Amino acid sequence: MRLPFATLALLIGAIAATGAWRSARAQAESKNIKDNSFLIEEAYNQEAGVAQHIFTWYPAWFHNDGDNQEFAFNYVIELPMGSETHQFSFTPLVFEQFNNHPDVGPPEEEGGWGDTLVNYRYQLSFEDVDGWRPAIAPRFSLLLPTGDKDRGLGTGELGYQFNLPVSKEIDPFAFHFNAGLTYTPHVSTTLAANNDTFQRDLNGYNLGGSVIWLADYNVNYLLELVSFWDEEPDELGNVDRTTSVILDPGVRCALFTGDEVQWVAGLGLPIGLSSDAPDFGVFIYLSVEHSFLPGA
DSSP states (O other): OHHHHHHHHHHHHHHHHHTOSOOHHHHHHOSSOOSOOSSSOOSOOOOTTEEEEEEEEEEEEOTTOTTOEEEEEEEEEEEESSSTTEEEEEEEEEEEEEEOOTTTSSOOEEEEEOOEEEEEEEOOBOOOTTSSOOEEOOEEEEEEOOSOGGGTSOOSSOEEEEEEEEEEEETTEEEEEEEEEEEEEEEEEEOTTTOOEEEEEEEEEEEEEEEEEOOOSSEEEEEEEEEEEEEEEOTTSOEEEEEEEEEEEEEEEEEEEOSSEEEEEEEEOOEEOSTTSOSEEOEEEEEEEEEOSTTO
16 A cells, blocks of 8 residues: 555655646636645635535554554545535545554454535625735535444444535635534443443534645645544543644645646645654645536
8 A cells, every 4th residue: 555655755746846738728727726635625615607526535543552544545536516605515526544552452443334414504704805805615514334343444324524624715825724523312222231322412523724725726734733533422421622733844836737637746744743643644636626517
């Protein structure tokens, strides 16, 4: 698994360093790459008639045990609903693979498909490039229980999520802010002592921000900081609360922008700043945008 990641990382780094695949037409039409952050959600909906496909690979490691690692693959498709004001998106593919944390028990490899998100995002405010008005695009999501709960890949219950992204570009930088919450009611767990079942409502919160240096149309440098506060029931009838704080420096670049297709690739190196977060990881990002309506 590590060889493909290393190869992709070298490829992305080489492209970013050389500034290859430049498109004069894209530079004339769009000043900067947008809507291509890694761990932070940007407040820009898709233009009418333009679809976006996002692929991410995220292997991460804990220092407690050299074999203790997690891996997540996500695919997201974003589609405008008639105009840029309304956007629909969902994650038809979510794959997770991990080893149990040593504090939980002996290392045990596990993997499979996780829960699926179905999202609606409303462009509440369009950015005023020459003024101070930011872009604001609140998102509401349903978390469908498609992951196997018994294997730790989901909750087994329908969940709800709200996130508020705010974005503002002040040349040569772009700033982004996120705040959100996740609520999953009636999550059941079987007690290890007597096999009785109890239910808990689980809450999660997220807060984060980023600054992006818009060095060039083809190459941007990112610094993201995100925090997650999550709850998870254990077999003793308690609720474990975790805090994950992650700092993610990265780079993204436009590989090629043609008349109908835009490719953006990125590489991040997430660093855990709390005990519940992975100590380090590699975040690989690939986005493809294309028109699906004539003249779009």
